[in-house]
Structure formats: structure tokens, C-alpha cells
Amino acid sequence: MPSQSSRTKLVASALAFTLLAGGVPAILPAQSAYAAAIGNTPFTDVSAGHWAEKHIAKLALQGIVNGYVTVNGTSEFRPAKSVTQEEAIVMALRFAGLQNEVQVGGTVTFPDSFKVSAYFKPYVKLALDKGILDEKEEFAIAAGNGGKGWGDIAASREWITKLLVRAIGENNKALQLANTKSAFNDDGQIASNYRGYVNASVSLGLVKGVTADKFDPKAPVNRMSLAALFSRAEALFPVQYEGQINGIVTKLSSSSVTVYNGGTEQTYTVGSDTLFYRADSDTAINASAIKLYTKISVITKLGKAVYLESLSDEQQIETITAKLDRVNAAGKYIYVWINDEPVKINFGDDLTILDVSGNTIKLADLKRDSSLTITLDKFRDQRLAVKLVADQQTGAGTVKGQFFNADNTIITYMDANKELVTKFLASKVDVTIPGINSATIDDLVKEADEIEITLNDNDRVTAVKVVNRNVETLNGATVESYSPDKKMMVIIDASGKNASIIYLNDKTKIDYNGKAISVADAAEYLTKGRKLNINASGQAAISVQFIYKQTGVITSINTSSSTLSINDGKSIISVPYVSGPTVELGGQSYGTLTDLKVGDTVTALLDSNQTRASTIQLHKTYQYTVTSINSQNKRVTVSTGVGSATRDLDLSGIDITDEKGTKLSVDKLSLGTNINVAYIGKAIQYVKAIEYTYGTIQSVNTTGFVVGFKNGTTKSISVGANFKVNKGTSSAANLSLLQAGDIVEVYLDAGDTVIVNVAVGEQRTFTSYSASDSTLWTLMTSSADNANFFRVTEETKVTYKGDNIAISTLKSGDAIIVYGFRNKAYEIKKV
Structure with a gap:
């Protein structure tokens, strides 16, 4: 018989362990790149991407599990090893924080038929005393076991569900569901005294079937399954483990994380081996996926955050609007007017102050009576402003300076203080240069032209006038x-x-x-x-300028005379081209003249004699979806939307902005983000991150509409002059196609047209739901139906007669209507 010491190690290592037999591929964060190569756990037999990797790693870092030390000194977890009932009891007590209540050393007596190993007896007794085990039922199991003992019985899947549900105090829920048939096809194999516990475990999100429709209740539980089970249960039965802190993340960078808890903020270092996860997923995430001011759980070791888990996407902040009265920088507060009442707003050292264009401004630049949008935290006793967005401080008016540079979105000038100032261009900019008719931004001369810039109320440039030359x-x-x-x-x-x-x-x-x-x-x-x-x-x-290129819109292509005619905005220019000129198409292999058409914008690069075009570069913008990000090397991989084609983009030195023109870095992009990539030939000019909005229309007005979201919030959307509504077979720039109740997606296409797609409900027959990869499956309507599945997200609503229901309540054969886009479900209505 093993010694008590060796048994202690064995039991501790048994504490690791969903009743889920599969998982989804991990999306590994940049911070975990090295760890991912060898696995995120300290155990050599838990490979990177293992479906239970998160749970095993988490419990190991919490000190709940150890491994088996091999002869060569490494540590193994032995994930497939079965767990006995007495071993599972020890884990349940330690998980529940009851370890200190175990009375070791006393005499514990059980009936002869209730055989438990000596080491485990005090644990089993405490479990009986606490009601975690049902004495009458467990004694009966032992008595009917033919003298084979009770503690050595392999813990079955149905038995474990009862142990866990009682351990977290949800016994009443199990009793309420005792007479409810489970959703599994093998429901008949679940013992009647366990059915309520299986239903409760599934309802609470603790367990899943070995497949979508099979529970396999009698199968023994192995260590990896039990690890996942107890790891998930922590969300319902939180216990304070040593070195673990739950709080609000207030700062997060590649080197540190700051957490607010109990009235104080603590900062911990972050390293390449720090793990990042979400509470509702087994898949690793990138650190950038964790939103500031949300709830997180952090496991720390010696001042370092070794494990971060996002508990919620809900930011503990609120936004108010006010008029600025005065600023006290030394006292770190401002006074504002709200509903004609003066209100004091405190702020900290990390206050972010932006103008409406997203540019950082100084506290001293704020003007009295400025309209402020103030973001306040909701978790401190003395609430602090974490962000101020101020309206245009100068108001609509003019500024002067020396022209420095410009592109199709911004203009930069040097002000009287010899500092460079950048402003965003409005959709239409009037340029006036003496001596030049129909002048454009391209006609400005760097570091020579003194210019007067006219700004609108949104601080965008509407006009530029050169004041120092007659050119x-x-x-x-x-x-x-x-x-x-x-x-x-x-x-x-x-x-x-x-x-x-x-x-x-x-x-x-x-x-x-x-x-x-x-x-x-x-x-x-x-x-x-x-x-x-x-x-x-x-x-x-x-x-x-030595003429080495001509840029304009193609008006004709004459292959007989090998001549390209382009309109440069001032005149029609005839550009001869060499035989078989190089044609550059953005993001693609080289093309030919047949890939060009009248109306395309091109740049023709001339040969050394300036007589003929040797290369023709197409100007075109494509919309891609980001599938992976390499922040260190400033590269992203994107899906082109054409089949499974992908492209690798080097964004070093490329301007990246959001739709409002706010500059972004590569690490601010997220997986799944759509980006518009503008090319001239093969060279990327700029990248714009596109926001997709999904919601239900609440009302329609003359300029747009209001959409509502699952969390109860709303958003007003203005479509502007350039938009298109797609609803069923109708497609038009007409808001009358929309009505309250329509489920829509809204985004900018590659040409900056606002696209409003209205979801048309699909009549489907539900077959199953796979929680492991969040996929809902329906009956195929024909042998050619390859779109009978839908991705389910946390934004997906599941309703029946107008009421929200859990997706787990759907039964095979249920008639449903699915509203969504590209197999992503936004709402599922049970008929």
C-alpha cells in the first residue's frame, strides 16, 4: 500500500480534470507564442491545443493539481487516467475550499460494506457531513457492489454530475429537473436518481455530452474531463485561491496588467508565457481581445501575472455629456454643468483626452463651455473620469500655416510655433491657388505655400487657400x-x-x-x-517635376495604336505604352491590359525616355477579413472572400485608421476585423478598419435609423448620401425598404458606400447544437444543401414567442427560423 505521503501526491495530482470529449483549435495570443509551441501547461503529455489545456493549466497554476514525476524528472498529467470516487471527493472538497475542515488523524468508522481507503476516510466523512454526498444513497451503492468496495469504484459521468452539483449548492435545481427528460439520445441509460443532476449540470453550462446527442452516463471519468468540469464550476462557486485576484482591468500592455480590487490598484508584470483566456471559451485569446474596465481573474506568482481570464465583455464604465466650466489640473478635477447643476468630476493620472477626430489634446487646451463626452468608471468608491472627448476647441473657423504634406484623407501644416499639425479632410475640399484653375490638394507645394485652412464644426478641412503666391x-x-x-x-x-x-x-x-x-x-x-x-x-x-508618371481616370484604351487616354482632372492626356506593358493589380499576380477598363483610376509609369508607359498601376480598394496578426513584424493575414484564398500583408509604415480617421497600430486590429486596403499597383497606400454593426431596427427616420442590441442599448446610424439597402430581392438607395423589427448588418464596403443588409429568415429544422465550437446544425433541405449550419455567438438571441430561451432547450425536430448573415446567426426563433 502506498504511504500517506505518496497518496497525498497522488490525490493532489488527481485534482485536475469537461465531460466534453472534444474542443476547438486554439487561437494563440502573441504573448503565448513560445508557450504554445510546447503547450501551456507544465505537463509534457498535455500538448499545445489539447481541448482541456486551459483547464489543466489553470488548476495547475492555482495549486490545485500536480503531476506525476517521471524517472527523468519531467512531470506528466496522465489526462486519460480514470478517477476513483474517493479521489474525486478530495478534489471536490479542495475545490470548494473545505480542505482545512478535514479532521486528519481521528477515527472514522463506516459500515463494513462501505469500503474507503484509510487516507480518504476523513475526506469522505466531511463530504457526508456537508451533504455533498447522500449517505443513504452512497451506502446503498456500496452494499450492492458485491463487496468490491466503494472508494475504488471508477467515478462515472453521471455520479460526478451529482457530486459537483451538490458541492456548489445547486441541489434544489437538480430536484426541480429530476423528472425532465434530458436532451441526449441515451437519456434512457441515465439512472433516475441522477437525471436531475445531469440536467442541472447541462443547464448550468458545467458539462456537455461526449457528442452533441450522447451523454454516456456510465462511462468512467478521466483526469482531463474532471479538470474541465471543476474549472468551469469555478464561475458558479468562486473560491479565493492563493495568488488569485478578481477585479477590473484598468491597464493592459505587452509588459504589465493593472487590476483594481478592494479599493486599490495592483500592477503585475506580463511575459511571453502569460496565458490569456475567456471564461466562456476553452480557446486561448490574444491579450488585445481583453477590453479595459471589464472583469478579469488573474493568477499571480511573485508579482507576475501568469494567467489572465476575461470574465465579461461588459465594461464597468458609463458615458455622460456635459458643458465644461473650469479645470483644476493640480487638484485633478474639473467642474462641469449637467442639467444646469455644477458637478465635480475627478480624474487620475491616466486620463485620456481626445478631440472629436480622435486626436490627443492637452488638458490646458480645453475651453470653457466646451461640450464634453465623459467616460466614468463605475467600480471605484470615488468615481474617476477615464476619458474625455471634447468638441472642436476652436469652433468652425480658419487656421494658418505652411503646407507640409497631404494625402487623400489628411493634410499637415506647420503652425506659427513651428509644430506640425494634422487635420482630416472633409468629403469635399475646395482648393484655391492663384493662377491655377480647379486646383487640388496635389497642387500644393511642400514647405513653400502659406495656406489658410477652413474648418467645419467637426474640425475637418473644407477649404484650403494659398495666400503667398500667384502661380x-x-x-x-x-x-x-x-x-x-x-x-x-x-x-x-x-x-x-x-x-x-x-x-x-x-x-x-x-x-x-x-x-x-x-x-x-x-x-x-x-x-x-x-x-x-x-x-x-x-x-x-x-x-x-520630371514627368515619370501620369495619373488619372481611363477614358479609352486603343490597342491598335498602343495608346491609353486618361483624364488627370485638368485635361485628357494621351499616353503611349510599350508592347506588353506590366500591369500591376493590387494584391494579385500581374495582369494584362484586358484587366483594365474605362473608368478605372491608374498611374502610368513612363520609361526612361519619358515617351511611353512601361508599367500601368491600377488604383483599387479591396475589403479583406483579418485572420491572423503578427504585431511584432507588423504583418496580418487576411481572407479575401474569394473561396479560401488568403493574403499576407506587410503593414510596416502603412497608415491604419478606423472609420473616423483615428490612427491605429497593427496590434489594435482584432481577428475577424474587416479592413479596406487601398492599393496603387501592388503598393498598399492605407488601411481602414471597418466596423460591422448587427442589430434590430427600432425606428427609421429621414437620414438613417436606430438599431437595438441584445444588451438593451441602442445606436443611431446615419447613412449619408452614399448608401444601399439590400432586402430580399430588392436593392436600392431607399430607406423606405427598412422597417422596425428588421434585423440588419451595417458596414462600409470597399468604395465607402454604407451597406445595409436585411436578414431574411430561413425556415429550418433544428437537429443539434455543438457547444464545443458554438455551431447549430439543422436538417439538410436537399443533398446539395451545404449551408445547414450556423455559428452562434454571445450576441445571438434565441427566442420563443418573444421570450428569450436557452439554446440548450431546443430539441431535435424543432421548427426554427434563423436570421443571420453568412451562416452567422443573429437571432434564432423557435416556432
Whole structure:
């Protein structure tokens, strides 16, 4: 017989253990990349991605489980090893925090037929005293066991459900469900005295079948199943384990996490081996999936967070609006007006202050009577503001500065303090430059033009006016001669009829093949016949661009004359091209001229003689779905939406924004996020993260509609002028297609059109639900029906006659109507 010491180790190692025989592939966080390669547990026989890996790792870190030490010094868990009833009792007591109540060393007497090993007797006695075990029932089991003992009996799946339900104090629920038939096809094999406990365990989300329709009640429970069972039960029966803290996450970075608990904040380090999970999933997550100000559970060792579990997505914050009265930076508070009453708002060192465009601003920049949107925590005794969003501080008006650069979304200028300031462009921007008709942002000259910018109420640029020059633009001019000593050019205009003298100077900006070069370096290229675009004020050249490309919208393609005609916004330009030019299509293999069509925007790159286009780059935006993220190398893998095709994108140096123009880093993207990727040829220009909104329409107005969500909140959506509604076979830019009660998804497509898709309910026959991968299965309508499954999320509503019901209450054969998009269910109505 093993010694008490060895038995203690054996029992402790037995404490690890759903009655689920499968799992889903893990999505491993960046922080767990190394750990994932060898598994997230200390046990060599629990491989990375094992379905019970989370539960085994968690209980091991809580000190509830140990492993079996092998002869070579490693530790094994032996997940498939069966657990006896007496071993399971020890685990139940330790799980319930009753270990200290066990009276070791006393005399414990049981009937002769109730055989329990000596070490386990005090544990079993305490379980009987606490009502965790039913004495009458367990004694009867032992008496009918033919003298084989009670403690050595392999714990069955149905027996374990009763032990667990009684251990967490849910016996009454089991009694209420005792006469209810379970959802499993082998319900007849479940003993009548266990049926209520099986139903209660399933209802509480503690156990699942070995398959969607089989429970296998008599099968013995192994260590991995019992680990998952007790790990899940912690959500219903929380126990404070050493080194474990539950609280609100207030900060989370790649190196640390800060948790608010009991009136104080504690910060713990985070390492590459820190594990991240959700309470409602067995799949590892990325740290970025944990929202700030939500409830988490953290297991710590020596000041380091070794395990973080997200307990809820509900942020413990609320948002209010107010008018600013005054700021006291030293006292860390502001006074605001709410409903004509002065209210003091406190804040901490980590207060985030943004303008409505998402730009960070200083506390000192806030103006009295500014409208503020204030985010307050709901968990501190003295509530703190964690975020302020202020309206436009200058109001609609103008600002001045020196132009620095711009693209299709922003403009940057240098203000009077020699600081660079960036503003977002409105959808339409009027540009005024003396001497240039129909000027655009592209006509501005960097570090030369003094500009006056007009802003709207949303702090977006609506107009730009150059105030320091009268510029003449000479596009397509040809060099006749150039004198380096005098820095003087004689040029012929595009008509070939008029000659002009243009002088260069040290401030002249010269662009050669996309690179800035000096006037001295430009001399060797300013040879007779060179074609240039020149901006000049009088005879002084402000900028000179060697023509190496032409950008515009295709108006015609003449394959007979090998000529491409494009509209550059000012005129129609005829661009000859070489035989078989290179055609670059964003994110794809190289194309041909047949891939281009009238209306496409292109850039034609000219050959070294500036006479013909050798490469034609298509301007196009694609919408992708992010499937994996490598934050360290700034790369993402995306699904293209065409079959199973994926692409790997390098986003180093690429501007990434959300729909509001707020700049994002790669690590702020999430798996499943849709992104619009804009290409010129094969080069990515910018990336925009797209938000999908799913909800039920509450009301429709002239400019949009209001949607409601499962949690009771609502959101007002304005569709603007560029939108399309798809409802059944109808598709139009017409809000009259919408009505209250419609279930919709709303998003921006690749062309920034607001798309509103209305879900059309599918009549289906329910067959089963797999909780392991959150998939609902229905009867195939034909042999060709390959869309008879639906993904279920925490946002999915399941209803019957208008009331919410648990998905577990659906029975095979039930008639249901599924509302969703691309096999993702938003609402399931039982008919």
C-alpha cells in the first residue's frame, strides 16, 4: 500500500480534470507564442491545443493539481487516467475550499460494506457531513457492489454530475429537473436518481455530452474531463485561491496588467508565457481581445501575472455629456454643468483626452463651455473620469500655416510655433491657388505655400487657400536648354508654340522619379527634350517635376495604336505604352491590359525616355477579413472572400485608421476585423478598419435609423448620401425598404458606400447544437444543401414567442427560423 505521503501526491495530482470529449483549435495570443509551441501547461503529455489545456493549466497554476514525476524528472498529467470516487471527493472538497475542515488523524468508522481507503476516510466523512454526498444513497451503492468496495469504484459521468452539483449548492435545481427528460439520445441509460443532476449540470453550462446527442452516463471519468468540469464550476462557486485576484482591468500592455480590487490598484508584470483566456471559451485569446474596465481573474506568482481570464465583455464604465466650466489640473478635477447643476468630476493620472477626430489634446487646451463626452468608471468608491472627448476647441473657423504634406484623407501644416499639425479632410475640399484653375490638394507645394485652412464644426478641412503666391502651372513643358551657372531654363510649353525663361533657386523643389534632388544634381537631367511639370511664380520656379508618371481616370484604351487616354482632372492626356506593358493589380499576380477598363483610376509609369508607359498601376480598394496578426513584424493575414484564398500583408509604415480617421497600430486590429486596403499597383497606400454593426431596427427616420442590441442599448446610424439597402430581392438607395423589427448588418464596403443588409429568415429544422465550437446544425433541405449550419455567438438571441430561451432547450425536430448573415446567426426563433 502506498504511504500517506505518496497518496497525498497522488490525490493532489488527481485534482485536475469537461465531460466534453472534444474542443476547438486554439487561437494563440502573441504573448503565448513560445508557450504554445510546447503547450501551456507544465505537463509534457498535455500538448499545445489539447481541448482541456486551459483547464489543466489553470488548476495547475492555482495549486490545485500536480503531476506525476517521471524517472527523468519531467512531470506528466496522465489526462486519460480514470478517477476513483474517493479521489474525486478530495478534489471536490479542495475545490470548494473545505480542505482545512478535514479532521486528519481521528477515527472514522463506516459500515463494513462501505469500503474507503484509510487516507480518504476523513475526506469522505466531511463530504457526508456537508451533504455533498447522500449517505443513504452512497451506502446503498456500496452494499450492492458485491463487496468490491466503494472508494475504488471508477467515478462515472453521471455520479460526478451529482457530486459537483451538490458541492456548489445547486441541489434544489437538480430536484426541480429530476423528472425532465434530458436532451441526449441515451437519456434512457441515465439512472433516475441522477437525471436531475445531469440536467442541472447541462443547464448550468458545467458539462456537455461526449457528442452533441450522447451523454454516456456510465462511462468512467478521466483526469482531463474532471479538470474541465471543476474549472468551469469555478464561475458558479468562486473560491479565493492563493495568488488569485478578481477585479477590473484598468491597464493592459505587452509588459504589465493593472487590476483594481478592494479599493486599490495592483500592477503585475506580463511575459511571453502569460496565458490569456475567456471564461466562456476553452480557446486561448490574444491579450488585445481583453477590453479595459471589464472583469478579469488573474493568477499571480511573485508579482507576475501568469494567467489572465476575461470574465465579461461588459465594461464597468458609463458615458455622460456635459458643458465644461473650469479645470483644476493640480487638484485633478474639473467642474462641469449637467442639467444646469455644477458637478465635480475627478480624474487620475491616466486620463485620456481626445478631440472629436480622435486626436490627443492637452488638458490646458480645453475651453470653457466646451461640450464634453465623459467616460466614468463605475467600480471605484470615488468615481474617476477615464476619458474625455471634447468638441472642436476652436469652433468652425480658419487656421494658418505652411503646407507640409497631404494625402487623400489628411493634410499637415506647420503652425506659427513651428509644430506640425494634422487635420482630416472633409468629403469635399475646395482648393484655391492663384493662377491655377480647379486646383487640388496635389497642387500644393511642400514647405513653400502659406495656406489658410477652413474648418467645419467637426474640425475637418473644407477649404484650403494659398495666400503667398500667384502661380502659373506649366504641365508637359519641354526643356530647350539649361544654364547651370545662371540656373536658367528655356522651356517650350505643351502646345509647342510658346517659349519661356524659368529660373531655379535654392528653394525650388525638384522631384526626380519620386525622389527629391537638389538643383545642382538636377543639372545633368535638364537636357534638351526632357518633359517637365513646372509650378512658377513669375519667372521663379517653385517646383519642377520630371514627368515619370501620369495619373488619372481611363477614358479609352486603343490597342491598335498602343495608346491609353486618361483624364488627370485638368485635361485628357494621351499616353503611349510599350508592347506588353506590366500591369500591376493590387494584391494579385500581374495582369494584362484586358484587366483594365474605362473608368478605372491608374498611374502610368513612363520609361526612361519619358515617351511611353512601361508599367500601368491600377488604383483599387479591396475589403479583406483579418485572420491572423503578427504585431511584432507588423504583418496580418487576411481572407479575401474569394473561396479560401488568403493574403499576407506587410503593414510596416502603412497608415491604419478606423472609420473616423483615428490612427491605429497593427496590434489594435482584432481577428475577424474587416479592413479596406487601398492599393496603387501592388503598393498598399492605407488601411481602414471597418466596423460591422448587427442589430434590430427600432425606428427609421429621414437620414438613417436606430438599431437595438441584445444588451438593451441602442445606436443611431446615419447613412449619408452614399448608401444601399439590400432586402430580399430588392436593392436600392431607399430607406423606405427598412422597417422596425428588421434585423440588419451595417458596414462600409470597399468604395465607402454604407451597406445595409436585411436578414431574411430561413425556415429550418433544428437537429443539434455543438457547444464545443458554438455551431447549430439543422436538417439538410436537399443533398446539395451545404449551408445547414450556423455559428452562434454571445450576441445571438434565441427566442420563443418573444421570450428569450436557452439554446440548450431546443430539441431535435424543432421548427426554427434563423436570421443571420453568412451562416452567422443573429437571432434564432423557435416556432
